[in-house]
Amino acid sequence: MKEGFLIGAGVVAAGLVLQLSVGRVVWNTFAWPVNGLVLVGFFALIAIVSLLGRRFYVCQFIGSNRAAIPALFYAVVLTIVMGLVRQDGSGSWFSDMLSFWPFVLIYVYIALILGLVIIRRSLRFRWRRDVPFMLNHLGLFLAMTTATLGNADMQRLKMVTTVDEPEWRALASGGAIVEMPIAIELKRFIMETYDDGSPRRFASDVQILTKSGKRIQTTVDVNKPVKVDGWKIYQYGYDTQMGAMSQISILELVNDPWLPLVYLGIYMMLGGAVFMFVLGERRKRV
Amino acid sequence: MTWHHFIYFALPAVLLWAFGAWAAWRSKSRLATVSTIAGLFVFFAFILSMWVSLERPPLRTMGETRLWYSFFLPLAGIIVYSRWRYKWILTFSTILALVFICVNLFKPEIHSKTLMPALQSPWFAPHVIVYMFAYALLGAATVMALYLLFFKKSAISKEEFLITDNLVYAGLAFMTFGMLFGALWAKEAWGHYWSWDPKETWAAITWFAYLGYIHYRQQPRHNRYLALITLLVAFVLLQMCWWGINYLPSAQGASVHTYSN
Numbered sequence: 300m301k302e303g304f305l306i307g308a309g310v311v312a313a314g315l316v317l318q319l320s321v322g323r324v325v326w327n328t329f330a331w332p333v334n335g336l337v338l339v340g341f342f343a344l345i346a347i348v349s350l351l352g353r354r355f356y357v358c359q360f361i362g363s364n365r366a367a368i369p370a371l372f373y374a375v376v377l378t379i380v381m382g383l384v385r386q387d388g389s390g391s392w393f394s395d396m397l398s399f400w401p402f403v404l405i406y407v408y409i410a411l412i413l414g415l416v417i418i419r420r421s422l423r424f425r426w427r428r429d430v431p432f433m434l435n436h437l438g439l440f441l442a443m444t445t446a447t448l449g450n451a452d453m454q455r456l457k458m459v460t461t462v463d464e465p466e467w468r469a470l471a472s473g474g475a476i477v478e479m480p481i482a483i484e485l486k487r488f489i490m491e492t493y494d495d496g497s498p499r500r501f502a503s504d505v506q507i508l509t510k511s512g513k514r515i516q517t518t519v520d521v522n523k524p525v526k527v528d529g530w531k532i533y534q535y536g537y538d539t540q541m542g543a544m545s546q547i548s549i550l551e552l553v554n555d556p557w558l559p560l561v562y563l564g565i566y567m568m569l570g571g572a573v574f575m576f577v578l579g580e581r582r583k584r585v
Numbered sequence: 586m587t588w589h590h591f592i593y594f595a596l597p598a599v600l601l602w603a604f605g606a607w608a609a610w611r612s613k614s615r616l617a618t619v620s621t622i623a624g625l626f627v628f629f630a631f632i633l634s635m636w637v638s639l640e641r642p643p644l645r646t647m648g649e650t651r652l653w654y655s656f657f658l659p660l661a662g663i664i665v666y667s668r669w670r671y672k673w674i675l676t677f678s679t680i681l682a683l684v685f686i687c688v689n690l691f692k693p694e695i696h697s698k699t700l701m702p703a704l705q706s707p708w709f710a711p712h713v714i715v716y717m718f719a720y721a722l723l724g725a726a727t728v729m730a731l732y733l734l735f736f737k738k739s740a741i742s743k744e745e746f747l748i749t750d751n752l753v754y755a756g757l758a759f760m761t762f763g764m765l766f767g768a769l770w771a772k773e774a775w776g777h778y779w780s781w782d783p784k785e786t787w788a789a790i791t792w793f794a795y796l797g798y799i800h801y802r803q804q805p806r807h808n809r810y811l812a813l814i815t816l817l818v819a820f821v822l823l824q825m826c827w828w829g830i831n832y833l834p835s836a837q838g839a840s841v842h843t844y845s846n
Binding site: 300364365367368371372374375378379381382383384385386397446453455497498499500501520521522523524531533551553555558561565568569571572573575576578579 | 700701702703705706750751754755757758759761762765768769772773774775776777778779781783786787789790793794796797800801803804822825830833834835836839
């Protein structure tokens with residue numbers, strides 16, 4: 300397993316070189332179609348390393364479960380650093396771990412190992428033995444890669460709606476105003492409080508008009524987003540000074556085209572966890 | 586029902602569990618099982634009536650999650666006992682449950698009925714309950730590791746390692762449920778399934794640490810003591826995830842998981 304720790308150190312070193320030469324990871328550049336191309340390229344890399352496994356020991360090693368242990372070790376250490384340093388992007392590398400090359404590359408390395416062991420297993424697939432394995436490993440692989448690469452395509456916008464005024468403009472996180480394919484008119488803001496005045500429920504009665512011609516009358520509640528044309532509409536906030544008398548309601552509109560793939564990965568992992576619990580450690584080794 | 590009534594349920598439950606633990610030492614396995622289960626019923630009665638009187642599941646504050654932890658420890662204990670007949674396991678689970686009960690008795694956190702809208706979700710109860718059960722199982726695995734590392738004089742048997750592994754597998758399975766339920770809930774409540782919130786960051790760390798243990802144990806040649814030490818480290822990381830982040834400067838005001846403060 301020494302080779303695994305060496306490879307991990309190499310990955311971290313390569314990350315540091317990248318960090319110093321090209322600067323932090325700029326996730327926005329991964330927007331479609333770049334992320335699609337990167338994913339195809341990554342699959343190609345997995346295939347090539349897999350084929351080279353017969354010839355080069357390193358490639359064979361990366362495709363074995365031994366490689367997982369040092370890789371997990373590095374991931375744990377780097378993620379602990381992330382957990383100990385406030386992630387506010389205040390300037391230092393560690394305050395913006397998600398854009399820190401060594402951190403990103405270690406997770407890419409884990410995805411590579413996952414890809415290789417998945418290929419290795421599927422070449423000699425046996426149902427009883429490998430279904431739990433695939434659910435766990437392929438599920439994690441899918442969820443990791445699509446969540447990371449799909450992040451640049453996710454849109455999260457705030458829309459400030461006012462009573463009886465249809466609104467179709469929303470604010471992006473940078474402050475840019477975006478014209479939406481849907482217009483939302485606030486009909487009534489709903490607020491219920493506990494005896495001590497803290498909010499029990501806040502929600503918005505709205506009318507939604509879409510470019511596709513739909514007219515929807517509905518209520519957006521916290522924890523109960525409304526789905527329209529690929530967008531999820533969330534109750535986000537209100538005029539806290541006015542409280543129950545608020546004449547505005549802030550909604551968040553989220554569009555994440557990669558979500559189905561991430562969810563497929565998550566559901567596979569849930570299935571894998573069922574097997575993990577039921578079967579436990581069957582092979583009686585010491 | 587309020588925290589004031591807690592002692593009237595906790596005391597009989599602990600006595601029943603202690604009696605069960607004693608019976609286990611005396612190899613009276615049926616008596617041990619019946620007594621422990623009776624204790625669980627008494628304790629669960631309190632949880633249930635808190636649930637009813639609070640008009641919400643008692644899962645929000647640290648005190649309330651400790652309640653579940655004290656419940657799941659003897660439950661995990663009796664499951665392990667019924668399968669492997671380990672005499673000491675019920676003593677251990679009783680003592681640990683007692684520790685958490687004492688914390689609740691002497692440092693009570695009395696809280697109001699209010700539950701903020703973001704927590705009013707069908708995912709709330711399963712997310713926390715499943716996590717507490719995972720913590721209980723992994724706590725049992727940790728004690729197993731401590732016992733094998735520091736107290737056992739003779740060589741470690743195959744069987745003992747198998748128990749430890751199975752506790753970790755079951756614990757990790759439930760931890761996976763807890764984490765993914767949390768992700769699915771977060772998507773409905775906050776618009777995204779994973780935001781590297783400090784709690785999520787430490788949950789990922791813990792999850793990877795236990796994955797490391799499992800993969801290491803699958804190596805044909807490995808150092809068993811190193812494997813057991815990994816378990817101890819993983820459990821320390823789990824504490825960080827569970828309550829440590831409440832005291833971590835880097836997490837202050839940055840987590841959606843700190844309602845209790």
